Amino acid sequence: MSIQSFHPPVRTLMGPGPSDVNPRILEAMSRPTVGHLDPVFVALMDEMKDLLRYAFRTKNDLTMPVSAPGSAGMEMCFVNLVEPGDKVIVCQNGVFGGRMKENVERCGGTAVMVEDDWGRAVDAEKVEAALKANPDAKILAFVHAETSTGAISDAKTLAELARANDCLVIADTVTSLAGSPLLVDEWQLDAVYSGTQKCLSCVPGLSPVTFSQKAVDTVTSRKTRVQSWFLDLNLVLGYWGGGGKRTYHHTAPVNTLYGLHEALVILQEEGIENSWARHQKNHEALRAGFEAMGLEFVVPEGERLPQLNAVSIPDGVDEAAVRSALLSSYNLEIGAGLGAMAGKIWRVGLMGFASNETNVLFCLGALDAVLSGMRAPINSGVAVDAARAVYR
Amino acid sequence: MSIQSFHPPVRTLMGPGPSDVNPRILEAMSRPTVGHLDPVFVALMDEMKDLLRYAFRTKNDLTMPVSAPGSAGMEMCFVNLVEPGDKVIVCQNGVFGGRMKENVERCGGTAVMVEDDWGRAVDAEKVEAALKANPDAKILAFVHAETSTGAISDAKTLAELARANDCLVIADTVTSLAGSPLLVDEWQLDAVYSGTQKCLSCVPGLSPVTFSQKAVDTVTSRKTRVQSWFLDLNLVLGYWGGGGKRTYHHTAPVNTLYGLHEALVILQEEGIENSWARHQKNHEALRAGFEAMGLEFVVPEGERLPQLNAVSIPDGVDEAAVRSALLSSYNLEIGAGLGAMAGKIWRVGLMGFASNETNVLFCLGALDAVLSGMRAPINSGVAVDAARAVYR
Numbered sequence: 001m002s003i004q005s006f007h008p009p010v011r012t013l014m015g016p017g018p019s020d021v022n023p024r025i026l027e028a029m030s031r032p033t034v035g036h037l038d039p040v041f042v043a044l045m046d047e048m049k050d051l052l053r054y055a056f057r058t059k060n061d062l063t064m065p066v067s068a069p070g071s072a073g074m075e076m077c078f079v080n081l082v083e084p085g086d087k088v089i090v091c092q093n094g095v096f097g098g099r100m101k102e103n104v105e106r107c108g109g110t111a112v113m114v115e116d117d118w119g120r121a122v123d124a125e126k127v128e129a130a131l132k133a134n135p136d137a138k139i140l141a142f143v144h145a146e147t148s149t150g151a152i153s154d155a156k157t158l159a160e161l162a163r164a165n166d167c168l169v170i171a172d173t174v175t176s177l178a179g180s181p182l183l184v185d186e187w188q189l190d191a192v193y194s195g196t197q198k199c200l201s202c203v204p205g206l207s208p209v210t211f212s213q214k215a216v217d218t219v220t221s222r223k224t225r226v227q228s229w230f231l232d233l234n235l236v237l238g239y240w241g242g243g244g245k246r247t248y249h250h251t252a253p254v255n256t257l258y259g260l261h262e263a264l265v266i267l268q269e270e271g272i273e274n275s276w277a278r279h280q281k282n283h284e285a286l287r288a289g290f291e292a293m294g295l296e297f298v299v300p301e302g303e304r305l306p307q308l309n310a311v312s313i314p315d316g317v318d319e320a321a322v323r324s325a326l327l328s329s330y331n332l333e334i335g336a337g338l339g340a341m342a343g344k345i346w347r348v349g350l351m352g353f354a355s356n357e358t359n360v361l362f363c364l365g366a367l368d369a370v371l372s373g374m375r376a377p378i379n380s381g382v383a384v385d386a387a388r389a390v391y392r
Numbered sequence: 393m394s395i396q397s398f399h400p401p402v403r404t405l406m407g408p409g410p411s412d413v414n415p416r417i418l419e420a421m422s423r424p425t426v427g428h429l430d431p432v433f434v435a436l437m438d439e440m441k442d443l444l445r446y447a448f449r450t451k452n453d454l455t456m457p458v459s460a461p462g463s464a465g466m467e468m469c470f471v472n473l474v475e476p477g478d479k480v481i482v483c484q485n486g487v488f489g490g491r492m493k494e495n496v497e498r499c500g501g502t503a504v505m506v507e508d509d510w511g512r513a514v515d516a517e518k519v520e521a522a523l524k525a526n527p528d529a530k531i532l533a534f535v536h537a538e539t540s541t542g543a544i545s546d547a548k549t550l551a552e553l554a555r556a557n558d559c560l561v562i563a564d565t566v567t568s569l570a571g572s573p574l575l576v577d578e579w580q581l582d583a584v585y586s587g588t589q590k591c592l593s594c595v596p597g598l599s600p601v602t603f604s605q606k607a608v609d610t611v612t613s614r615k616t617r618v619q620s621w622f623l624d625l626n627l628v629l630g631y632w633g634g635g636g637k638r639t640y641h642h643t644a645p646v647n648t649l650y651g652l653h654e655a656l657v658i659l660q661e662e663g664i665e666n667s668w669a670r671h672q673k674n675h676e677a678l679r680a681g682f683e684a685m686g687l688e689f690v691v692p693e694g695e696r697l698p699q700l701n702a703v704s705i706p707d708g709v710d711e712a713a714v715r716s717a718l719l720s721s722y723n724l725e726i727g728a729g730l731g732a733m734a735g736k737i738w739r740v741g742l743m744g745f746a747s748n749e750t751n752v753l754f755c756l757g758a759l760d761a762v763l764s765g766m767r768a769p770i771n772s773g774v775a776v777d778a779a780r781a782v783y784r
Binding site: 067 | 393394395396397398399400401402403405407409410412413416418419420421422423424425426427428430431432433436439442443446459460461462463464466467471491494495497498499587589595596597617618619620621622640641642643644645646647648650651653654656657660719725730
């Protein structure tokens with residue numbers, strides 16, 4: 001066996017994530033490793049919490065990155081808040097609501113499902129009915145931005161309904177954080193998790209989370225032990241908690257945290273409202289281009305995520321061959337459909353650093369070229385102009 | 393709020409890990425991110441599994457890195473193998489055996505503890521007695537290399553005892569992998585987890601694991617569902633499993649995996665036996681220096697880990713002040729005691745890239761200077777010469 005060093009091609013990442021990573025972040029990750037209890041690292045952790053509070057628009061004390069991907073952030077929310085026998089209302093309008101159900105059940109809870117069509121926002125009326133029908137429910141869980149379909153739901157309204165029925169709110173914001181307005185305190189979301197590889201444009205591997213005081217009180221007054229040692233907030237807090245001495249829990253992923261710190265510094269420099277506006281603008285340009293080509297959005301206007309554009313595959317087009325040609329000829333990655341949407345849609349991400357005019361025009365041009373070459377039934381040659389008109 | 397980019401000092405890391413990261417690894421991590429389902433990344437994953445099999449000395453199909461730190465690797469072993477009601481014999485001779493007990497109990501299992509003094513190897517006779525007294529035990533779990541004390545246990549003998557009593561073996565090799573002989577197949581260890589930030593000299597954040605066919609069969613024939621979604625091997629296998637199509641499970645930490653791949657390429661270049669020998673040689677030199685100064689090892693000879701040297705604090709020395717002075721004057725990190733050893737010992741790591749003659753002499757010189765400056769009762773000025781003699 002003689003395996004050589006790995007040198008990846010330079011891709012443009014316009015799938016559902018990871019998105020293109022800002023080179024400043026890659027460089028930050030390559031800085032010298034320090035110990036995870038080093039005073040300079042502890043200072044970095046404090047800054048990180050402040051930066052995450054800025055990104056989440058919250059003052060929550062308990063705001064930190066989990067040392068594992070978004071799926072672990074999801075699991076941290078559920079294993080800490082759900083005890084055996086608890087009832088959780090779970091909204092499903094795509095893949096990730098189904099994963100929430102799995103989490104509830106593995107914690108010994110009961111999931112009451114509120115189902116919506118994939119590609120639509122969560123229907124607040126159905127949620128209200130479910131809450132009324134289940135007055136003993138403890139938690140309402142929903143996905144703010146469904147990465148599998150590109151739909152955004154009205155987190156503010158859903159949280160209000162939950163509160164009126166005395167339920168805690170768990171919200172998946174993996175794809176919304178920094179890309180779409182997300183106001184954790186104003187909307188009173190109790191347990192919120194996200195990812196680093198979407199609109200923060202950092203590498204994958206960490207999951208920022210934030211917990212309201214009500215959520216923390218629920219965790220600290222549990223009757224049963226949290227089933228996960230690694231994700232038990234009572235223990236993690238000893239390391240990430242404010243003030244005083246840091247207690248060793250696990251070895252933090254030091255260099256990846258350098259990367260997240262840099263990603264959040266970049267967000268702070270741009271200003272989060274500007275980041276939201278930039279994602280919206282580039283979405284509008286991409287949409288103009290897609291529509292000019294004749295591609296149809298999966299999600300109705302008004303429920304679309306600007307950072308994740310799901311479009312139906314035109315009739316007669318081999319969707320996998322198109323993605324493969326984009327990758328091999330243009331080093332461009334766009335996403336396939338997931339779960340029930342597999343084979344039916346493409347998902348084109350405009351996330352974080354990748355949400356820019358250059359990428360919009362490049363993607364439209366490349367897609368147009370590939371589809372034309374396959375004699376696909378599209379309006380060729382008009383997409384880039386339509387998108388450029390949005391920027392003028 | 394205006395937080396700036398983080399620029400860490402350049403430390404020499406000679407604590408219990410993270411250890412100094414080879415600059416080749418830092419550079420590899422800063423290469424352009426590709427998608428986690430990109431064909432080039434899938435090829436990297438296959439190479440990674442081969443490289444890990446080399447490091448673990450195994451042919452196990454199921455050999456891969458968990459996308460989270462060693463604590464999550466530990467949890468993956470326990471949540472997949474332990475079902476409610478299962479009895480697990482857990483050896484404790486330091487902090488990490490206690491963590492295993494926590495894991496067993498959180499899975500609904502019963503932990504039968506075999507206790508040894510901290511700083512000693514696990515006593516095979518006690519284990520044999522425990523196995524005899526508990527014929528219904530399903531698993532024997534032990535720590536091969538106790539990072540909290542610097543003791544190594546006889547994994548081969550312990551595994552033989554387990555096998556004779558029809559028990560599976562879970563072994564913590566976080567600190568032994570690549571630093572001390574570890575022969576997973578020859579010793580027939582069933583579920584083995586490690587870390588990246590010790591003798592592989594990679595950044596922290598991943599946990600290499602390997603499972604025997606017997607362990608896999610146990611997982612796939614469980615009566616109950618694995619309580620963790622993130623760590624459920626039945627699901628993770630769809631992504632990391634051999635051959636065929638990769639199913640999305642979670643977004644892999646792409647750039648950190650670049651780093652681990654490079655760390656394993658470096659190990660393959662050196663040859664694992666050479667790596668073991670290098671760790672041994674540098675330990676002998678450090679030991680000569682420590683003994684010349686009058687510092688006493690916590691662990692008796694024959695049970696010492698070469699890569700983690702635990703020594704008692706000399707009378708009248710403020711141990712925290714010494715570590716603080718080493719850090720501020722020399723940018724040198726050594727480790728404090730953990731758990732019951734807090735305040736009583738220092739832990740000096742010679743792990744991976746950090747296990748070299750320069751570091752040995754530098755550490756002895758710096759420690760000598762700091763202790764002499766504090767008028768500590770040590771033999772000053774002789775340590776470096778004693779260590780150098782080992783290299784001549």
